[in-house]
Amino acid sequence: MSILGLHKPSWLLLIVLWLLTSSTAFADTRSLVLVTSETSPALELSGKEIRWLFMGLPVVKAGQRIEPLINATTPLVYEVFLQKVIYMSAQNYERRLVVRAFRLGGRRPEKYDNQVTLLRNLRENPNAVTFMWQDDAQRQAKIKIVTELWSGKIK
């Protein structure tokens, strides 16, 4: 029997493919991690400190101020960071950073939308930290994972 020119086996294959690509079937488990240069000294940061750091507040470890680098190379990694670490929307976060910089002085954390530039600055500055997917971090040379920020399923 054929329907619309397709035989039964073909229809079954289509149904299976649809199921596999449906939202309920596909959800990757990904981890967002904090990374730094491999030449950096050992670093321990709590969740609160990490949040303060990326909110533009000074965090000093071993006499060195930690410099946060914001990874906006993909929208997903940036939104996960905002939702899981900052608990704000992008507009509100950037506005808070600007206001804080004007009020308290200092510089806003640098935001990078180019991964090459981000990684180069990260490697050159032993006091710098940023966030990225764990699988990306494991592929990159000369950087090390400080701590896991979040892990969960993403569709």
Next chain:
Amino acid sequence: MVWKNKITAVCNSICGTLTGRLVAGMVIIHLLLLPLLVGAVFYLVKEGYETQFIEHLRSTSPLYAQMIRAEDEEPVLVASLDEILLSGQVTFVELETLDNRLIRSSLENSEEAFNEDFFFGQNGDQTYNIEVLVQDADGDPFATLRLGYSEQMTLRHIERTYWNGIVISAGYFILSTLFVVIISIILTRSIRQIGETSQAIAQGELEQTFAVQTNIGEVSQLVDNLERMRMTLLQDRQEIHDREVRIQAIVDNMAEGVISTDEHGVVESINQAAEQIFGYRSDEIIGNNIAMLISESSRVNYDEYVRDYLCSGIAKITCLDALEVMGRRKDGQNFPLEVAVSELTLGGRRVLSGILRDITEQAAQKAQLEHQATHDGLTCLPNRTLCLDRLQQMLARSQRDQLNSALMMLDLNLFKNVNDTYGHHYGDALLKAVAERLQTVTRGSDTVARIGGDEFVILLPGQNDEGAISVAENILDIIRKPFNIMGQSLKIGTSIGIALYPQHGEDESCLMRHADEAMYKAKRQHLGYYLSGSDEKLNNKSV
């Protein structure tokens, strides 16, 4: 194809007007730019709503997590979850402890799988799911709070904004189109007024002013310039009119007639003097050929002149000297006309202009003078000059036609006595009577001339000796009869000498001499007439 032509015609008519072009341009611009603008606004509004929504849930979800305390028992936790669910914006809530124990609200029991969202509208379930770690007093996480925020309200806001935006855009489009139409009508009203006034001026109504009120600088400047131009045209027209009136007055008051024609002779204009000369009104002549004003006798020459002129382009008829032709009046009377023709070029075409003079009086005076120069004033007979001229012509004709001709010379007998007795008045009257009688016995082709005093000459072309003698005898008979001059009966006689051509000479002087000699012989011998060179027996008519 028909529809295509109709659409093309409509487009052409629309784009043919300023209003149409303005509206069409505005429509095109809006059709191009309005979707961009509206789309950009919609995007920004949507982004704003979504960001606001995400901001809210990301900032409130940690607060909800703080409501959960590690030391609470499950009923308390359920109550806390119920409170969270009753907040209105949360549509799903569950708590998962570290030992994977799920605690849910008692108000809702959704079995849908929880997938955390990081973007608005992710997963397409109209619910934004978020997980928050619940921490105890020491800051250590002990559970995960899962919340589901409904996106429907935000979606409804976005949708309502879309529709409002579309309605407002459509209203803006309609209103702007309407405004453009109104503005273009206002704008073009002044231009239309300018056009109407210009059209009236073009039709000769130079008195129409450009009374256009406008605040548009360029149009106002145009109106000022056009008004200045109109005043200049009006001034020029007045000058031209005055000049025309002046020239027309000069032409109309000329004593001579002035007629202008085209190169084919069609009359284009005529002045009052010409009307009076020919007896026509101007409307009776204008448009007709000038040949109607020329007599038949002169028309051949006129036609020849015109033909030569049109063929060669050389205006032979144009000259400084006047020509004499015979004109023809309206009543058919022919009269002598003096014409001086000149040619001019007007607007690239040839125009002939003629100045005409009625020379009837001059011709009559001329004829009178000529008559006086060739005729005897007393008897009106040809005088010696004319007589000799006619004698010449008679001899030439006789020679050509091989004919005889006769010349008679007459002398009146006893004329001196009449003068002496009665005076010159009687003598003059007698001479006039003699002249009349002589003409009664001669033919019309004969010439009776008075060459002096009481001497007469008679030319008889075509006459031989017998004919001449017969005429002589008739003359003798008629002269012999008494003349009644002012109550006096006077009797005279005449002596006639006859000379014949070619017998007695072939030239004037020879014939005259023979005739004169014959006359004297007739007078001496008291003969009535004497034929020159003849026997005396033939001349036996005594007086």
